Amino acid sequence: MLSPQAHGTHHPHAPTGVQRKAAILVTGAGGEMGHGLLTMLRAHAEVAGDDAPAIVAMDIRELAPEIRECCDHTYVGDICDRAMLERLLAMYEIGEVYHLAALLSTRGEFAPETAHHVNVGGTINMLHLAAEQARTHGRTVKFFFPSSIAAYGMASVAAKRAAGTVGEDEHLDPHTMYGCNKLEGEHLGRYYEFHYRKLAKDRTERPIDFRSIRFPGIISAETVPSGGTSDYGPEMIHAAAAGKPYRCFVRPDSRIPFMTMPEAIDAIVRLMAAPKASLSRSTYNVASFSPSAADFAALVQSTFPGAEISFEPDAGRQSIIDSWPESCDDSAARRDWGWSPSHTLETAFREYLVPRIRERYA
């Protein structure tokens, strides 16, 4: 079912009449990344004024008021519901899709088939919708897909150490359903862009322009993640700021790449704005800092004296972190679309996380 939500203050009316309204569609809008992305899309729309496409957001749950305020129209609905997506297609002329909805790596391991259904089935539905849009309005639909370091899979801690910094095309043997699904999403995006309905007589060439980033663990000062395995990083700092003890579920020597949410949003904006001719691939690594859990804890403890952090590794979640690389080679992103990180771990704490998080828990 497609249920329009009560709207925010900006543009309270759903489109009427036969004219479809130009729109940007964001799925999974209520998640952590949706929060950051919609704030940015709204800021861009304000600059563009009346020419800006409508911002249409959907999520399986009711969206929070601060997210609704960034959107022109919001819907509660399931990306696995094809009939609902058909209705969106009838209402809007969608030129860009940001497909953020997914079940993350920890949650996905409790219900792998459900994760596959949502992560792959939902992605196929969105790619199909984008391709149908392109066919009906005759223009390529830009499609952003957040992939993840979970697409990689290291056989052991020793293999992970030996691999060091990994490039996009190696070690693609994911250990989680989520990782398998993200890797498949990357392939499906490439398929829909270059090969979709290869044998059909009436096929549309390149219906979509698919662009994807393999994100590291993301740390936001505004929101606390849930259902992921990189969550120990953000959880540690949010717990300390809230004056709560934290039991870290991985070993102190665990190391994976992280970045701040503003860096992740900046990466999306840059990749989506890049001229197509400058892109040499569909999926890119991005990198910022790669602390161990102990580095993270030391910085949290020096920032919040008295913070209680203990390490009680959970074997299952530890094995997921041990299968992810400790660092990613982002040279293609730097070369092709000017990616560069804004932070080290220290400046991320000093300039972004600590001031904002202190304010939040004050």
Ligand code: SER
């Ligand atoms: N942060 C995600 C997770 O932990 C990885 O993309 O599941």
